[in-house]
Amino acid sequence: MDFTLTPEHKMIEQTVYDFARKEVMPIIKEHDRNHTFPHELLPKMAALGFLGICLPVRYGGAGMDYLSLGIVSEGLEFADSSVRETIAVHLGLHALPIFQWGTAVQKRDFLPPLATGENIACFGLTEPGAGSDVAGMGSRARKDGGDYLLSGEKMWITLADVADRFLVFAKTDPNKGVNGITAFILERGWKGLTTGTIEGKMGVHASNTGWINMDEVRVPASHRLGEEGEGFKIAMSALDNARYGVAAGAVGIIKACLEESIRYAKERHTFGKAIAEYQLVQQMLAHMQQSIDIGQLLVWKAGWLKNQGLRNTRETSMAKWYCTEAANRAANDAVQIHGAYGYSDEYNVERHLRNTKSAVIYEGTSQIHTLMQASYALNERQDRPMRCELPAYDPAVWEAES
Ligand SMILES: Cc1cc2nc3c(=O)[nH]c(=O)nc-3n(C[C@H](O)[C@H](O)[C@H](O)COP(=O)(O)OP(=O)(O)OC[C@H]3O[C@@H](n4cnc5c(N)ncnc54)[C@H](O)[C@@H]3O)c2cc1C
Known part of the structure; x- marks a missing residue:
């Protein structure tokens, strides 16, 4: 190792x-x-x-x-x-x-x-009435000659108003549950496709989050990703990759919280001492360091599995679940260490606290990851091979020009 x-x-x-x-x-x-x-x-x-x-x-x-x-x-x-x-x-x-x-x-x-x-580019899975329950989506795609006509609404979509390309999911066969969902790539400018921005978010203010409306958008078959009915598998495999990035990012934000908290704790004095000298403050710093070490190991393990071309749904879910919860806790503690100053945007930690809350909601809420880990532990869930796996990393192939 x-x-x-x-x-x-x-x-x-x-x-x-x-x-x-x-x-x-x-x-x-x-x-x-x-x-x-x-x-x-x-x-x-x-x-x-x-x-x-x-x-x-x-x-x-x-x-x-x-x-x-x-x-x-x-x-x-x-x-x-x-x-x-x-x-x-x-x-x-x-x-x-x-x-x-x-x-x-x-x-x-x-x-x-x-x-x-x-x-x-962006990714539109969530709808106004369906988030965790993907099979509850209302978007529909019906065949029209060689094309598809897509209708429906996607909500809470990161980059919706910025993107030129949209990977969206719609039911081609509403009677088949998750096996009736198909993935399509849409392009900005296509008739019937409109987007907008959601106002009033708690955090991630510097990210665009919005909605996508599809009103009989004509999509050529060349823009269908995978086969009809493979949309759910495609969406879940996409989440394996993005959750990995979310988990790794959460480690970064804990590092930021720790760095800023240490700096402040050494500068700020109460009762004649730097607050860094108080064990109750040190306990919060130690927990941040603990989260960084554990989180980094989980992320690196998931990254290693991806490099080997091995399935990593369980490990990525664990990394995302642990790291985002730990980041939210670390940001909360960082605000606490900064006292009243932490409650203002003079320092970064209040932004980190607002931002970390989003990551325990998107890419599978913490409750959904808890359920996933329980079903793995109880042996009720196994990851079956897919028609297309994420290719194992091979430097010779990756670095070749053609
Ligand atoms: C900032 C931000 C960016 C986002 N970006 C995207 C994006 O780019 N693309 C996209 O498709 N989506 C995106 N989302 C949406 C996100 O993926 C969903 O919000 C998430 O999947 C949860 O769905 P929901 O909000 O509908 O909550 P719901 O599914 O309605 O859940 C509500 C609550 O019930 C709990 N719950 C639900 N089912 C169960 C259960 N079986 N057992 C126990 N508890 C349960 C949940 O954990 C949650 O606490 C984004 C969300 C946010 C906040």
């Missing part, structure tokens, strides 16, 4: 943390205050290869492995959850499902503009 990062991983870690400190941190508070999306970061993230970090070079990607996706996610969320969300959705929930399930033509045509940031 080897827990050391390779020189390439260390280089990515250095690059992403530098980017977080120099490019994201100086601007993110204003975006959060104004509820604006940091469009200016997209070309910079694209230039550093983050938008296609674990895609092969022949698809415009950086040719790195899946652990690198975790490292990038961690570093971005060290600065702000909203920025990490962009990667989790654009790459984890949209590009990687195409890489896993797409035809050779779809991969050739759709992946390069995603990896280079020419297209920004």
Whole structure:
């Protein structure tokens, strides 16, 4: 067993943390205050290869492995959850499902503009009346000649108003439950497709969260991802990738909470001593460090499994569940350590507290992950092989130009 990062991983870690400190941190508070999306970061993230970090070079990607996706996610969320969300959705929930399930033509045509940031993409599964209960979705796709006509509404969609590309799910056979769901890739500008932004969120103000409305949108069969009825499997496999990024990002935000809490605890004095000297404060710091160590091991294990091409649904769920809960706890403690100052946006920790709450809701609520882990423990749930698995990382293949 080897827990050391390779020189390439260390280089990515250095690059992403530098980017977080120099490019994201100086601007993110204003975006959060104004509820604006940091469009200016997209070309910079694209230039550093983050938008296609674990895609092969022949698809415009950086040719790195899946652990690198975790490292990038961690570093971005060290600065702000909203920025990490962009990667989790654009790459984890949209590009990687195409890489896993797409035809050779779809991969050739759709992946390069995603990896280079020419297209920004989102993932529409949740609906106003159906979140955890995916089979409860109302969106429908009916065949019309060689095309499909899609109607329905998606809600709480990250990047809905920013994206050019939409991976959405609709029922082609409403009588078949989850086996009647099919995945489609839609493009902005298509007739009947409209989007909007949801106002009044608690956190992730610098991320765009919105809705997608589909009114008889005509979708050619070339834009169906996978076979009819494979949509649920595609959505769940996409979540395996994005949950991994969410978990890694949560480790980054705990690191930020710890760094900022230590700095403040050493500066702030009460009763003649720095508050860092009080054991009750130290206990909160120690718990943050504990969460970082445990969380990082869970994330790295999931990343290692992905690199081997091994199924990691259980491990990724565990990492997401543990890390997001730990991040929410760490942010709460960080605000506590900062006292009244923590309750204002003069410091970053109040933003982290608001942001970490979203991650225990999306990508499977903590209750859903609890149920999943219980069913694995009780041997009631087994992961069956899928028609298309996420390919194992192979440097020779990933780095080849064609
Ligand atoms: C900021 C943000 C960004 C998001 N981005 C996206 C996105 O890009 N794409 C997308 O498709 N969705 C996105 N979502 C939606 C998210 O995935 C859903 O909110 C989530 O799946 C939960 O669904 P829900 O909100 O409908 O809650 P519900 O499913 O209605 O659940 C409500 C409550 O009931 C609990 N519950 C539900 N079922 C059970 C059960 N069987 N046992 C015990 N408890 C249960 C839940 O844990 C929760 O506490 C986003 C959400 C947020 C907040």
